[in-house]
Amino acid sequence: MVSADVVEYRPAFGRVLAVVVAVLGVAGIISGLVADAGATWPYVAPVALGVTLVWAAYWRPAVVISPAGVELRNVTRTIELPWPTIERVDTKYALTLHTAYGDYAAWAAPAPSRSRVQASGRDDVAHLPSSTYGPGGSVRPGDLASSGSGQAAMLVRARWEELRDAGVLDDPRVERATPRVRWHVGTLTATVVLVAASVLTVAL
Known part of the structure; x- marks a missing residue:
């Protein structure tokens, strides 16, 4: 549960x-x-x-967001990434977390196809977490709210911003040299x- x-x-x-x-x-x-x-x-x-x-x-693949961090459940392995290790969220090809351990992509959250991008509307770029927007309020195709990468990125960024604003990430400390991986x-x-x-x- x-x-x-x-x-x-x-x-x-x-x-x-x-x-x-x-x-x-x-x-x-x-x-x-x-x-x-x-x-x-x-x-x-x-x-x-x-x-x-x-x-x-x-x-089986999923992106699981918890108080401890983000779990990327991919096809052959599950990778646990604590919040203090997460530095940036990208969605160019799929939801990708840039961390102190390296870059890890989520199989469950691919970027949208060209047709999906062309069919997007205003609702796809409205009310997203503040860290989503680039210069001039721009939004990358992979951040569209109707896309898999965009939906997962919204969940990750919203929780990450909550922790950032609460000061939890002010002094990030990495307890492990590598992420915990379960094959x-x-x-x-x-x-x-x-x-x-x-x-x-x-x-x-």
Whole structure:
């Protein structure tokens, strides 16, 4: 359960896509096994691999903002970035946090496509956190409120500005030489096993 102090950003499109792929994959395998189990069995592992990859790429990734910092949950690993280490927020290609540890991008918050930028309106550049705006009140395409990178950046910047204004970041201290990283061992292991199983079953 996520507390009120923790905000999690995950794009709705990615979750819908993951559900659709999973439903189609499971339905296809079940119907195939019922109709002709022998002919369908070799394709169980490849379909499971596809569903797993889509889940890892589109369902699981997120940007989690908490009192401790920002957690970037990407495809193969999760990176924890405490607030004192965050120096700047960028959205050129995706939400990217420039920190004392280096630069880290969020898979869950890509910058908008050209068509999305062209379809944007005034609401996309209004009432954004003050640190969003550049010279003359300019806003980069990746900061548009309707984009994935823009939505995630708004959440990060709003919390960062609160801490800055409260003086919490006046004397930033980095406790670790590198960020805490958690590799998604289960996902990586499942992928390797399913790849091997797919090669064996299809080859045979």
